[in-house]
Amino acid sequence: MKLNERSLAFYATCDAPVDNAGFLYKKGGRHAAYHRRWFVLRGNMLFYFEDAASREPVGVIILEGCTVELVEAAEEFAFAVRFAGTRARTYVLAAESQAAMEGWVKALSRASFDYLRLVVRELEQQLAAVRGGGGMALPQPQSLPLPPSLPSAPAPVPFLPSAPAPVPALPLPRRPSALPPKENGCAVWSTEATFRPGPEPPPPPPRRRASAPHGPLDVAPFARLHECYGQEIRALRGQWLSSRVQP
Amino acid sequence: MRYNEKELQALSRQPAEMAAELGMRGPKKGSVLKRRLVKLVVNFLFYFRTDEAEPVGALLLERCRVIREELSAFSISFIEDPERKYHFECSSEEQCQEWMEALRRASYEFMRRSLVFYRNEIRKVTGKDPLEQFGISEEARFQLSGLQA
Numbered sequence: 426m427k428l429n430e431r432s433l434a435f436y437a438t439c440d441a442p443v444d445n446a447g448f449l450y451k452k453g454g455r456h457a458a459y460h461r462r463w464f465v466l467r468g469n470m471l472f473y474f475e476d477a478a479s480r481e482p483v484g485v486i487i488l489e490g491c492t493v494e495l496v497e498a499a500e501e502f503a504f505a506v507r508f509a510g511t512r513a514r515t516y517v518l519a520a521e522s523q524a525a526m527e528g529w530v531k532a533l534s535r536a537s538f539d540y541l542r543l544v545v546r547e548l549e550q551q552l553a554a555v556r557g558g559g560g561m562a563l564p565q566p567q568s569l570p571l572p573p574s575l576p577s578a579p580a581p582v583p584f585l586p587s588a589p590a591p592v593p594a595l596p597l598p599r600r601p602s603a604l605p606p607k608e609n610g611c612a613v614w615s616t617e618a619t620f621r622p623g624p625e626p627p628p629p630p631p632r633r634r635a636s637a638p639h640g641p642l643d644v645a646p647f648a649r650l651h652e653c654y655g656q657e658i659r660a661l662r663g664q665w666l667s668s669r670v671q672p
Numbered sequence: 673m674r675y676n677e678k679e680l681q682a683l684s685r686q687p688a689e690m691a692a693e694l695g696m697r698g699p700k701k702g703s704v705l706k707r708r709l710v711k712l713v714v715n716f717l718f719y720f721r722t723d724e725a726e727p728v729g730a731l732l733l734e735r736c737r738v739i740r741e742e743l744s745a746f747s748i749s750f751i752e753d754p755e756r757k758y759h760f761e762c763s764s765e766e767q768c769q770e771w772m773e774a775l776r777r778a779s780y781e782f783m784r785r786s787l788v789f790y791r792n793e794i795r796k797v798t799g800k801d802p803l804e805q806f807g808i809s810e811e812a813r814f815q816l817s818g819l820q821a
Contacts, residue, residue, distance in 0.1 A: 426680060427729030430673045432750040436734045441781075444813040468734065468780035469715065484674030489683050489714055508679050535811065538714035541783045548790035548802055555797045651806045 437465060437472040437482045444468070445532040447525055448477075450500060452517040459500060459519060464529075469538045471506075486516055493534040495665055502526035506533060527662075684711065684718040684727045690774045693722060695761030699749075705761065715780050717748070731758065738775045744768045748775065787814060 445466040450459035451473060462473040462483065469489055472482040486506060496505045500519035504526060507515045520526035535541075688711045696708040696719055708728070709720040715734060718727040735751040744765050747757040762768040776782070791814065794802045803809040 426677055426727055428675060428680070429731050429750070432735065432752065433673060433675075433732055435750070435752045436732065439735065442812070468784075470732075470734075482673055486676055487679055487683070490679065490686075508676070508682075510678070510682055513678060513682075514676060532811075532813075535808070535813070538780055538783065541780065541787065542714075544803075544806070544808075545783055545787050545790065548787060548794060551802055552790050552794050552797070555794060655807060 433470070433485060434481050436467065436470065437474075437485070438480060441467070444536065445529060447529070448521060449473075449529065450519040450521075452519075464518075466532055466536060469536050471533065471536070488533065488536045489538060491537070493530050495530070495661065504530050680716070680730060681726060683713055683716060684720075684730065685725075686713050688713050689778070690771060692762075692767065692771070694763075694771075695745075697759040697761075699756040699758055703759075705759075710760065712774055712778055715778055717775070717778075733775060733778045734781060736775075736779070738772050740768070740772065746772050746775075784813065 443465050445464075447464060448461055449464045451462050451464075452459050462475065463477040463479070465472045465474070465482075469487065471486040471488055473484055473486075474482050488506070491506050491508050494505050494507060496503050496517060498517060498519065500517075502520040502523060502525065503517060504520070505515050505517050507513075518529070520529055690710075690712040692710060693707055694710045695705045696710065697703045697705045707722055709722050711718045711720070711727075715732060717731040717733055719729055719731075720727045731748065733748075737749050737751065737754060739747050739749070739757075741747050741759065744762045744767070745760060746762070746768055747759045749755070749757045760771070762771060791802055794800070801809050803811075803814060808814060
């Protein structure tokens, strides 16, 4: 498949702030050695370079539809980026400290476009709700049932669903009359002072057509999803920490 | 540059935000217009030969410009090389506008800006940070300072 690799390389090395960066050890293949690479996370793209000064990435891992898990490995502070499907690749990475590992796992598990879109939709609904009520309190996330009991470590626990939650299709509102230039990545509202959209909020993100449900959590509102995974993460971290204590 | 092609192929099979058969011409000089099934999934634009299941190619839609061209057409180019254009021909003005709007909103960076906008607006109305209840208010990727000027 052709890919606009040159643009990808520019995106990897442009001046904009990154979402995470640092050295990680990357396992070459199933029985291969680890290579130390400079990793840069930007959006849903995880780039890796020979070193921090390289102008062009060695490669990129596209982070849609993946789960991020802790793994049992010879390397300390190891974690995996796992994709679904037969013969799908699992990327085993290792950080250089506990803090770095936790930072990467957190950043990578929230890196997908899907996740960002979920958050934006949720906020868009909240804004409509508070505007409609004229400054009422934020709708509170509902308390939710406990997730099923976790398997004991080191069985992997997914941090995020790989399939999007189905949402009803809605017509798009009209564009505000003051049209910004049609540039992606240099969009209008980078500072509050320069943003003049008129009374209407910006058009909402595009809606997906409803897709078949893939699991029990897909119909839950975002708040539930978040709380649910938060509980799993806390439990898993507790298990992991206690398993590292020397007897 | 290495990339996880299998996962990109799987992504191309996901439900699309937009999909249509359009005329497409590549950026190289002397490229011919071809019919392609064009499919927008997250921040990727996939294009297929009309009778094939695997895409011919994909465009990552970050740092790109979508420009109106003559006769219900638009082009996509990238900030670092604005003369290198991927040209698309639609069957109507409406379709052209629809695609341009969708592509303008299709980047991760645009989504991020939308989030920051909504977050600030909610904060202005309620005095509270809506991301706090989800435990992500400190995430680097959602800070105002993270935006390009």
